[in-house]
Amino acid sequence: MRCSSRALRRLAGGALSLLLTAGVLPGLARPAAGDQTLPADDGARIKAETWIDSRTVDLTVTTPAIGDDEMIRVIVPPGWSPTASRTWPVVYAYQGGNDDYLSWVRGSQISDLAAQWGVLVVMPSGGKSGGFSDWWNYGKGGTPKWETFHTTEVLQLLERNYHAGTRRAALGVSSGGQGAIAYAARHRGMFTYAASFSGLLHISSAPIQWTLMLQGVTFNSDPFAVWGVPGFDDANWKAHDPYELADKLRGTELYISSGTTGLPGPLDDPSKTPPDSNLYGATGELIVGSTAKDFVARLQRLGIPATTHLYGDGWHNWNYWRRELATEWPLMMKALGAEKV
Template sequence: MTRRKERTRAGALLVVAALAGTGIAVPGAAARAEPFRPADTGARITAETRLGAGEVDITIDSPSLRRSVKTRILLPKDWQAGATRTWPVLYAYHGGQDDYTSWPRNTDIESWAAGYNAIVVMPEAADGAYTDWFNYGFGGPPKWETFHTQEVVQLIERNYHASGVRAAIGDSAGGQGAISYAARHPGMFRHVASLSGVLWLRAPGMPALIMATNALNGQDPIAIYGFAVLNTANWAAHDPYELAPKLAGTKIFFSSGTTGKPGPGDPEAPPWDIGLIGEQAVGANNVAFRDRLDRLGIPYTADLYGDGRHNWPSWIRVASRIWPDLMASIGARRM
């Protein structure tokens, strides 16, 4: 988090604290009239922390994960706890080696969100690969897909007046998650956007790269999807490339670099920099996904922008540009 954001958030917290108990309404922070309602699985909100006007962290006790994790919510200016109406919602998924604070820590997502009357939800995903883990065929926790697509969605809709009109955006692993979820749950999202996501899990050499990355993240790489050769059906069942026909009817956007060279705003790096090599591999992967959609006749918008590293400068440029289109897709109006 930048020092500017730290000062701004600290100031907002002081304002909320000062107004608490005065009877003066704090936008997006109206008192809750009833207890939190649980999800169908029994997942429940056990804590709510107000970070400022319209910004909330919630703690979710999740049976699907068998632990508690946090989710950040940005509420529109006209949101009220006791409202009878609903608001459209955008889910923003983070990449690997990160957490639910990734988007506000690295971008101006609060400013982007403030311009529209939509709820923005940033759930924890850890290094869970946006799937219910295979666990050598036994299943069980962690079930990240169930957490995101059922528990978080139901808790936000039942307790924060989110409607069933949804969009999703994600960077890196979060981009793959957004596209995969849209394909595995047709109709769940009106619009999905992937920023440098791996969109062909079973591309030549990609399973080995994915498993090596997960191992470096401290995970058991076989537990996530299974063995790449022996458990091909499970890999295919979570692969956006294989699932592409199920994306028909969903508005699709994806982007990535392709050249393995730094782009505007990227740090100087040698050609063997992992961020450059990795983005070039992701770029080839996205090109293959594009060609797959072309063969299927499924419409999409792609920005395969050439130069760019696997990092936030590229993703910020793209995300800030497509934000209005995502908002329009869910009917969010400008505030």
């Protein structure tokens, strides 16, 4: 059967129109006007979407909580469609400090794992030193409000526009691990499951407070802006501390892992990394490991079950977090009721 050139042009135009409507043309940055997507309650909106491939999209979000545009990487499950009549369970994966919203994609196998399951994976920006909190700002509040961004704006935008469901998991590395556990405790019932890989899980202990103060100075930021001045604003520190909030995690499935010694482990090669990276990896894991031990001991005293892997030697890096993700992922999928595809 032969087609005229006019028919071919009409067919090609129709196919392009379908792709544009579906929003799955790889590499296309498509403005998301207010009448095309639903905003969050506070006016946060999807400003643009860029489809990287048929299942991966970057969202540019205008967010009052942060006061600027922020990015979200979303991996949609096989079978997802913008016109679907169903929802999917969601993994909200949070970055570590001094990183960005693509850290999970660069550092781990999360894209390959997501391709095998009927689950959305949502990776929002967390800022270079966001603290996974609405900043204290000496009691004045105001921006940035990272907790509001993550637990209100991002959830509402994904649920209203991308078929994200209400069975949710929070997953984080390093400071993102602290955020995942704190969010699950501060918003009871929001997350069915929460996991921390090398997270800082006892932030209100005095040694950790002053370590974070030093870190703030190192990153050239105000060390008192996030949670306040140690000794004076301890109530606010405790209000965001997974250790202090542990009793609110009853009923949430938990996975906690960390190195504890600061010594190189089987996945480290000190000869192939710069000395400053070795020092950061060693001291960082020693510090977070001490808080993980505190947190796990508190869970045990409270009788709250958790899957834990305090693996001793090993530095603060993706070599270990990839390993932990491989172990943790099936547990998370089971908790979410996700289906393998």
